[in-house]
Amino acid sequence: MSVLQLSHVTKRYGAFIAVDDISFSVEKGKILSLLGPSGCGKTTTLRMISGFEVANEGAVMFSGIDMKGRRPYERNVGLLFQDYALFPHMTVVENIAYGLKHRKFDKAKIPDRVAEMVSLVKLKGFEHRRPGRLSGGQQQRVALARALATYPEVVLLDEPLSALDAKLRQELRFELKEILAAVNATTIVVTHDQEEAMSLGDSVIVMSGGKIMQQGAPTEIYADPKTRFVAEFIGRSNWFSGQLAPGTGGLAKFKATSGINMIVPVSGGHLTGGQYDVCVRPERIQIDAATVASAGTPVNEIRGAIRDIAHLGADLHLVVEIAGGQLLTVTEKYTGQTLEQTGQEVSISFRPRDCIVVPSGS
Numbered sequence: 001m002s003v004l005q006l007s008h009v010t011k012r013y014g015a016f017i018a019v020d021d022i023s024f025s026v027e028k029g030k031i032l033s034l035l036g037p038s039g040c041g042k043t044t045t046l047r048m049i050s051g052f053e054v055a056n057e058g059a060v061m062f063s064g065i066d067m068k069g070r071r072p073y074e075r076n077v078g079l080l081f082q083d084y085a086l087f088p089h090m091t092v093v094e095n096i097a098y099g100l101k102h103r104k105f106d107k108a109k110i111p112d113r114v115a116e117m118v119s120l121v122k123l124k125g126f127e128h129r130r131p132g133r134l135s136g137g138q139q140q141r142v143a144l145a146r147a148l149a150t151y152p153e154v155v156l157l158d159e160p161l162s163a164l165d166a167k168l169r170q171e172l173r174f175e176l177k178e179i180l181a182a183v184n185a186t187t188i189v190v191t192h193d194q195e196e197a198m199s200l201g202d203s204v205i206v207m208s209g210g211k212i213m214q215q216g217a218p219t220e221i222y223a224d225p226k227t228r229f230v231a232e233f234i235g236r237s238n239w240f241s242g243q244l245a246p247g248t249g250g251l252a253k254f255k256a257t258s259g260i261n262m263i264v265p266v267s268g269g270h271l272t273g274g275q276y277d278v279c280v281r282p283e284r285i286q287i288d289a290a291t292v293a294s295a296g297t298p299v300n301e302i303r304g305a306i307r308d309i310a311h312l313g314a315d316l317h318l319v320v321e322i323a324g325g326q327l328l329t330v331t332e333k334y335t336g337q338t339l340e341q342t343g344q345e346v347s348i349s350f351r352p353r354d355c356i357v358v359p360s361g362s
């Protein structure tokens with residue numbers, strides 16, 4: 001049974017719909033990433049799960065039990081908010097113990113539990129410091145320890161790493177994942193950083209305008225987005241808009257409005273032609289590759305000219321101008337190869353199966 005389940009949950013503020021009929025579930029010990037642009041309803045969703053906000057419609061269930069009418073303190077939730085909200089006048093140990101005291105946890109057992117949490121989040125030696133004398137990363141770990149101390153059924157983390165600088169964010173992302181795994185926490189992580197969502201989550205939900213646009217494993221969302229919105233939100237993308245001919249044998253002809261023709265995949269026969277957008281990820285495009293297609297496997301080839309090359313450590317980012325002045329982004333691994341020159345004419349190629357076809361305007 002799912003530890004957490006939302007069923008057709010809607011939240012309205014007056015006429016405005018902040019969360020619109022969302023349903024999902026999280027299994028024991030799994031991490032769900034909730035991803036989407038600012039204002040799409042992520043925090044509101046967490047607030048309804050924790051009981052700080054009441055849904056207008058739908059049900060929030062913990063292990064099959066409807067939480068309707070239960071106050072926040074009557075729900076076994078561990079919370080971590082963006083600004084951590086640590087008590088500035090309390091030490092690390094007092095902050096971590098706060099929830100345990102508040103929840104009438106067996107008093108005699110509190111010191112042991114706090115010590116356990118201090119060691120879990122690697123803060124030994126800092127027990128008696130106040131938050132003002134801790135780094136951002138250390139404060140974040142105190143907040144996490146406080147959220148996990150009460151053996152919560154559900155852990156809700158709202159932008160847990162957003163107050164940290166980029167380098168620390170990356171380090172703590174891995175640490176956070178390890179800590180959550182160590183306590184087998186059933187977790188929702190809210191973020192608007194797609195990399196963070198993909199690396200933390202066993203599954204990812206992309207929201208927009210209060211609705212769930214797509215849910216799936218990170219790789220599935222990246223490789224098989226169902227709409228242009230999701231494809232653009234997750235990773236870099238190059239786009240062609242145009243007309244799809246009815247397909248046969250899993251492939252179809254696509255004519256972009258710029259005049260470029262290509263072969264794209266069609267699935268399940270539900271693409272019967274019409275107006276579509278085609279996405280090709282930058283890393284799926286090859287420049288001047290030996291495109292000797294083996295029999296029966298067509299390759300899409302386009303002529304273009306290099307407009308820019310940026311050397312970003314292990315990666316090369318190239319901008320290629322093709323027919324109609326359209327600019328494509330291409331990424332390559334840099335392994336010491338001879339670099340193309342700006343202005344150089346090139347042939348770029350990509351396989352039909354590397355094209356993602358979505359309804360136009362989706």
Ligand SMILES: Nc1ncnc2c1ncn2[C@@H]1O[C@H](COP(=O)(O)OP(=O)(O)OP(=O)(O)O)[C@@H](O)[C@H]1O
Pocket residue numbers: 013016018036037038039040041042043044045192
């Ligand atoms: N108490 C409220 N009264 C009226 N509108 C609200 C209230 N709380 C949130 N909203 C609106 O509901 C929408 C969703 O807000 P929410 O805080 O869930 O967004 P979010 O996805 O968490 O965004 P962010 O990434 O910026 O934190 C927003 O348009 C917000 O203005």
Ligand SMILES: [Mg+2]
Pocket residue numbers: 042043044
């Ligand atoms: Mg928010």
